[in-house]
Amino acid sequence: MKKSIIWFRNDLRLHDNEALVDALGHNDEIIPIFIFDERIFLGKSRFGSRKTSYQRCQFIIDSVKDLREKFKNLSSNLYVRIGKPEEIIPEIASQLKTSYVYCNRERTQEELDVQDELEKNLWLIGQEMRYYRGKMLYYTADLPFPISHCPDIFSNFRKEVEKYVPIREPFDPPTEKIPHSVSEVEYGDIPSLKDFGFDVDYIPVYRGGETEALKSLNYYLWETDLIATYKETRNQLLGRDFSSKFSAYLSAGCLSPKKIFNEVKKYENERVKNKSTYWLIFELLWRDFFRFMAKKHGNAIFKKNGLKGGKELKSYDKSELLEKWKNGNTGIPFIDANMRELKATGFMSNRGRQNVASFLIKDLKINWQLGADHFESLLLDYDPCSNYGNWNYLAGIGNDPRENRYFNIATQAQRYDPEAKYIRHWIPELAEAPLELIFNPYLDEDKKLVLEHNYIQPCIHIKTWN
Secondary structure, three states: EEEEEEEEEOOOOOOOHHHHHHHHHHHOOOEEEEEEEHHHHEEEEEOOOOOOOHHHHHHHHHHHHHHHHHHHOOOOOOOOEEEEHHHHHHHHHHHHHEEEEEEEEEOHHHHHHHHHHHHHHHHHHOOOOEEEOOOOOOHHHHHOOOOOOOOHHHHHHHHHHHOOOOOOOOOOOOOOOOOOOOOOOOOOOOOOHHHHOOOOOOOOOOOOOOHHHHHHHHHHHHHHHHHHHHHHHHHOOOOOOOOOOOOOHHHHHHOOOHHHHHHHHHHHHOOOOOHHHHHHHHHHHHHHHHHHHHHHHHHHHHHHOOOOOOOOOOOOOOOHHHOOOOOHOOOOHHHHHHHHHHHHHOOHHHHHHHHHHHHHHHHHOOOOOHHHHHHHHHHOOOOOOOOOOOHHHHOOOOOOOOOOOOOHHHHHHHHHHOOOOOHHHOOHHEEEEEEEHOOOOOHOOHHHHOOOOOOOOOOOOHHHHO
């Protein structure tokens, strides 16, 4: 009887899971496994931050719970552990006498190191890895160029792939019972936040799992037609419906980009095709682009001088200002509102991300890596390629043809939050403050925001905002 392990990583779903489909097609029995890597869920980053916040931790816990329930519905189960995959998987493989380990491949260094070490340890017991791709619209093999010649400018990349590369059909989820034998190896309990050292009462705003992801997809397209106005609403800030909120599900792999693509195409055929429906696909292309850039350029996206290399950016050690930025206590309401939303929910709009990053890099002149590291810790939708790729862009060290991207925070606040509803929501102490001072706090010569509204003085005065 041939049996193999399917190792779930950032692909916590049954639909469009090529590794799962192939494992089921070539084995009499499969052993599904998810491991909470202790380095990610308990460890710290190179700058000392928790690698994973309690918000994202809970999102993954919920996603793993949902995946286990889906396997149970197919008369199987999901093995769950906390530890190091390269140590735990060979141990289970040896105990259960499996043949292969199937998994979806990751592309950045920390994940590659785990893959390589696991391969070595499996080789020692006569077993092998089989790799698949589950994070992208486009397969590397389908590209009209080798990765080494992948265009470094997004618009050039987009034109090439849209013109020449078809999107493959997503794989259907298994519907028949999965052969499963009883063994002495325990399935393991799904951990709680306390198992990762978090002692918090937390009710998530966004719940993880494939079930929730597919509900979200159906809601945004078919129930509400919100996709039809996405291009017009995507720069809004307050509420859930101004954007799709698919990003966290894509990051954890609860939702396949090919599934989204297919549903959008179906929606365009049955309801409406416009700039908004295309723009959602356009955003998926950005995800692929950043992933291909990470594959092409390797660790460059993590280095201080980024993809462009050359002379390092000047930045300064301003730990006090950095902490104010992280905690939403800069005294600049638009920045603080966005940072407080991130801290409370693990989410921030794309417009907000651009502004807080520009402020950190260009106005506070703090090392962009510290901002990227903070986002890595807190974002529900953290993905190394997209996160560090975007920070490279905003720091002017990526592949952006516009090198000096700068956001005037006062102008941005007035344009995208003209009545300060978003600011007042996340900074309730400013609920009754006058608009003029909210948008221009440095004009507050009488310190009304401090004395009357219990707010903070601006940590910096940028004359170009006048």
